[in-house]
Amino acid sequence: MNEAALEIQSLTFHRNARTIFNNLSFTVEKGKFIALIGPNGTGKSTLLKCLAGINRIDSGDIKIFNRSLRQLKPLEIAKRITYMPQTTTLETNFTVQQVVEMGRYPHKKRFSRWMKTDQLAVKKALEQVGISHLKHRFVPSLSGGERQLVYLAKAIAQETDILLLDEPTSDLDIYYQVIVTDILHSLVQEGKTVIAAIHDINLATRICDQCIFLKDGKFVAYNAPSDALNTENIAKTFQVKSIIYQEPLTKKKQMMPVDVLT
Amino acid sequence: MKQLKMPVFFIASFILFLFSIVIATSFGGVTIPFFETVQVFLAKLPFFYYETDSTFEQILLYIRLPRVIVASIVGASLAVCGVVMQSLFRNPMAEPGIIGISSGGSLGGVIAIYFGLSHISTFFVPVFGFLGALLTLLLVYIISTSNGKTSMLTLLLTGVAISSFISACSSLIITYASYGQLQQILYWLMGNLNGRDWDDVKLLILPFILCNILIFSYRKQLDILLLGEEEAKNLGIHVQRTRTILLISASLLTGVCVSLTGVIGFVGLIVPHMIRLLIGPTHRYLIPTSLIGGALFLTLADLIARLVIRPAEIQIGIITAFLGAPYFIFLILRQKKMEGLL
Numbered sequence: 001m002n003e004a005a006l007e008i009q010s011l012t013f014h015r016n017a018r019t020i021f022n023n024l025s026f027t028v029e030k031g032k033f034i035a036l037i038g039p040n041g042t043g044k045s046t047l048l049k050c051l052a053g054i055n056r057i058d059s060g061d062i063k064i065f066n067r068s069l070r071q072l073k074p075l076e077i078a079k080r081i082t083y084m085p086q087t088t089t090l091e092t093n094f095t096v097q098q099v100v101e102m103g104r105y106p107h108k109k110r111f112s113r114w115m116k117t118d119q120l121a122v123k124k125a126l127e128q129v130g131i132s133h134l135k136h137r138f139v140p141s142l143s144g145g146e147r148q149l150v151y152l153a154k155a156i157a158q159e160t161d162i163l164l165l166d167e168p169t170s171d172l173d174i175y176y177q178v179i180v181t182d183i184l185h186s187l188v189q190e191g192k193t194v195i196a197a198i199h200d201i202n203l204a205t206r207i208c209d210q211c212i213f214l215k216d217g218k219f220v221a222y223n224a225p226s227d228a229l230n231t232e233n234i235a236k237t238f239q240v241k242s243i244i245y246q247e248p249l250t251k252k253k254q255m256m257p258v259d260v261l262t
Numbered sequence: 263m264k265q266l267k268m269p270v271f272f273i274a275s276f277i278l279f280l281f282s283i284v285i286a287t288s289f290g291g292v293t294i295p296f297f298e299t300v301q302v303f304l305a306k307l308p309f310f311y312y313e314t315d316s317t318f319e320q321i322l323l324y325i326r327l328p329r330v331i332v333a334s335i336v337g338a339s340l341a342v343c344g345v346v347m348q349s350l351f352r353n354p355m356a357e358p359g360i361i362g363i364s365s366g367g368s369l370g371g372v373i374a375i376y377f378g379l380s381h382i383s384t385f386f387v388p389v390f391g392f393l394g395a396l397l398t399l400l401l402v403y404i405i406s407t408s409n410g411k412t413s414m415l416t417l418l419l420t421g422v423a424i425s426s427f428i429s430a431c432s433s434l435i436i437t438y439a440s441y442g443q444l445q446q447i448l449y450w451l452m453g454n455l456n457g458r459d460w461d462d463v464k465l466l467i468l469p470f471i472l473c474n475i476l477i478f479s480y481r482k483q484l485d486i487l488l489l490g491e492e493e494a495k496n497l498g499i500h501v502q503r504t505r506t507i508l509l510i511s512a513s514l515l516t517g518v519c520v521s522l523t524g525v526i527g528f529v530g531l532i533v534p535h536m537i538r539l540l541i542g543p544t545h546r547y548l549i550p551t552s553l554i555g556g557a558l559f560l561t562l563a564d565l566i567a568r569l570v571i572r573p574a575e576i577q578i579g580i581i582t583a584f585l586g587a588p589y590f591i592f593l594i595l596r597q598k599k600m601e602g603l604l
Contacts, residue, residue: 049492052495052496053495054492054495054496073498074495074498074499074500075498076498077498078496078497078498079498082496083492083496085492085493088489088490088493089490090488090489090490091352092352092488092543093538093542093543094485094488094542094543094544095542098485098544099489102482102485102486102489102497103497105482105486105497105498105499106497106498108482110479111479158497
């Protein structure tokens with residue numbers, strides 16, 4: 001087994017006296033692409049935010065490459081792990097370039113100058129996501145999909161080992177879905193660890209190394225997609241009756257929802 | 263492209279600001295010719311020797327210059343505090359006194375005048391003004407903070423509530439005030455720069471420099487806070503600590519200004535927007551340019567306030583609104599047009 005990028009030990013998290021996660025433990029291997037699958041309101045975003053240190057967990061421990069999140073300063077966490085939100089609320093007229101440059105913040109000291117390495121990281125991120133032509137546009141004037149790409153570029157410019165992405169493909173047309181999927185794969189190739197919440201079950205299981213089926217803060221399955229994707233898990237996670245079949249050309253498993261279970 | 267032009271823009275506005283100081287000091291009850299004004303100032307610097315009129319010198323150096331400098335510092339401070347509050351609250355309507363600082367400062371001053379303390383020493387009004395601002399800040403901050411976490415929304419709402427409560431207290435005191443006090447109180451409430459001397463400059467200068475250095479050192483964090491709390495945390499910013507430091511320094515600076523000159527509205531609301539429309543939202547440029555913009559704006563507003571009904575004066579708040587609002591609308595229209603062209 002590879003080195004563990006993330007080690008979660010009996011994570012417990014409450015929000016407004018409601019228990020979201022109770023004693024959740026799991027490990028994520030370095031260099032893997034994990035898809036997080038589950039119904040709305042089941043805690044996917046909350047889990048990602050806990051892992052990124054944005055939500056403060058009530059008990060348990062999260063270790064990033066064997067260092068406990070509790071012992072790391074915010075800036076040290078930000079150098080190791082980044083979270084990309086599903087929706088963004090920016091109304092200020094920052095340009096695309098300016099927002100992507102903010103991804104370099106954790107790497108800068110208070111009065112340190114803008115370095116060649118920062119400039120390169122920003123340029124590379126813009127090119128990798130394919131939005132160099134947008135770099136002088138104001139972010140609020142972009143479409144939802146383009147904005148998602150800007151935040152993805154910012155996350156890439158942050159140069160962390162672990163990327164947590166909340167529905168990175170939800171607002172994208174199929175052209176950019178393919179582009180983003182390729183980007184995520186190349187990030188994994190570089191040795192980065194990616195955890196992405198993805199709504200589209202067929203897309204998610206097609207592109208990931210391992211998938212997590214999450215229901216009410218508990219794991220229904222955490223497996224390779226070929227093993228995890230079955231009617232039983234779909235039923236348990238989504239209360240939906242489904243058919244699983246092999247797509248004849250790619251030989252990959254596909255899921256088709258048929259009916260709701262009552 | 264925008265970044266290349268920045269230093270030029272900054273230097274140009276600074277020269278404009280120096281020029282406006284000379285203009286603002288040369289006009290008044292007695293008009294002193296422009297070149298004589300320049301000579302009087304230059305004679306104070308090393309390496310320059312000019313024969314200058316001693317009456318002019320008296321007027322320029324001891325009456326008008328301190329007033330113009332107070333106007334500049336207060337204008338600059340209010341503009342920067344406006345920038346900070348608008349970014350902290352991510353709200354374009356935010357202004358320096360948004361969490362009740364101005365009302366608190368006013369109440370302090372009103373109390374000092376009502377109880378006749380201003381007759382004992384003129385320093386009581388600013389001291390009480392500052393105490394009022396400080397107590398309001400503490401009160402609003404404590405109410406909005408629980409478990410070491412301050413909610414910005416609660417802060418805003420508490421600020422509005424406390425602000426109107428305090429204003430009601432001021433109004434109540436005014437009801438009981440005598441005619442002479444009333445005039446003094448109204449003068450104080452509407453903001454005035456009359457009779458400023460070098461002592462006021464000395465009072466202002468230290469908090470002005472300290473707060474601005476502190477605020478400028480947080481320029482990157484201010485940018486990122488505009489993306490939202492989660493994004494700021496994601497990038498490793500200690501959000502609670504950063505907000506508290508910025509909120510306190512902007513509020514204290516506002517409190518100092520209000521305690522000296524009363525409430526001068528509009529500068530802190532509108533100058534940041536003007537500058538943002540001209541040079542963009544990046545705080546690295548926005549903060550220094552707002553300093554100069556605010557100073558320039560209030561200096562000119564004060565000049566006009568002194569000139570229109572010479573030898574009497576108009577309240578400066580009236581001028582700031584008359585000047586600021588139309589120019590602001592012009593900038594908004596220009597912005598709309600530019601976006602249509604994109």
